[in-house]
Amino acid sequence: MIFSKTLTHWYSINKRNLPWRQTNNPYYIWLSEIILQQTQVKQGLPYYEAFIAKYPTVFDLANANESDVLKLWQGLGYYSRARNLHATSKHVANELKGEFPNNYKNLLKLKGIGDYTASAIASICFNEVAAVVDGNVYRVLSRYFGIDTPINSSKGSKEFKQLAQELIDVNNPADFNQAIMEFGAIQCKPKNPDCNICPFQDSCIAFNKNTISDLPVKIKSAKAKKKHFNFLVFISVDQKTILQKRQGKGIWQNLYQFPLIETENEMDVKTLKPLISEHDLLKDISFELVQYNKDTIIHKLSHQHLYTKFWIVNVGILKEAGILIDEIHDYPVPILIGNFIERFNF
DNA sequence: AATTCGGGGTA
DNA sequence: TACCCAGAATT
Secondary structure, three states: HHHHHHHHHHHHHHHOOOOOHHOHHHHHHHHHHHHHOOHHHHHHHHHHHHHEEEEEOOOHHHHOHHHHHHHHHHHOOOOOOOOOOOHHHHHHHHOOOOOOOOOHHHHHOOOOOHHHHHHHHHHHHHHOOOOOOOOOHHHHHHHHOOOOOOOOOOOHHHHHHHHHHHHHHOOOOOHHHHHHHHHHHHHOOOOOOHHOOOOOOOOHHHHHOHHHOOOOOOOOOOOOOEEEEEEEEEEEEEEEEEEEEEOEEEEEOOOEEEEEEEOOOOOOOOHHHHHHHHHOOOOOOOOEEEEEEOOOOOOOOOOOEEEEEEEEEEEEEOOOOOOEEHHHHHHOOOOOHHHHHHHOOO
């Protein structure tokens, strides 16, 4: 097929020199693919370097504590990736003798590995003819073939997967997969793609119908909900504070935070003080309450906008054990908390 | 089939 | 602002 020939030729000339392209060791490829889910290369690169430096083998990762893995993941987001990464490393190390599955079907059974990642590892490490479909592939194929099926519909995901599987170079699935993603990432970009120097100009339907900016089609997601977060930053006379591990479902699972008071509306000292006076951590003791950030911090996530205030709570002795402020940097925290800790500098 | 998982970058 | 990113898991 001419498409794959043109594409892999473009790739041979234009590909970036990335560290995970120097190996086909499944551990490193797996690590890179998990890190790069919904994450741009530029953002994921330093995390990849940090992980292979600290955990050179799957056994090193399996022997780590989950909190240490989350700490290294801190700031990258989508923390279920880190939890699943750790769980899968234990499974591979302990049940599979350190050997990753060598095919799409069995890779797909591992936690945190879906259709895309199973295809990526199977093709790159084991030359299996399994086409990847990521955001880049949706964009390239929807434009080249002029397909307006919404990419985030079940019909769309099946349609594009089938198309990619028909196009893949059966003699070099690894390079084809990486080529189409690289092409989408650095040339067939979302905005202002480099159509003027594109080797597909003559045959690209969207270019010739002038519909590049309309493709791919995506169903819009719901708007983010507003939440009001009030973090209580305890400071005791013996230089302790309180961090709590987030349990259950929802964002930041298993990361740490200052005790959180979520409220319906924005709070000030007058409204918050009586409210928290009944809190388990403050009942029957005297405390001083000071608002740290004058302006509300608006932390924007995909589905939530967190209107956040940090409240300094000065007390004598904590009602529970707490942690030494000196050791606060050991705990994995959401970047919202991490930024506060840096700026506040205790 | 929809929603929920982060955080950083771009125009 | 709105949209995007080498998506997966849950509801």
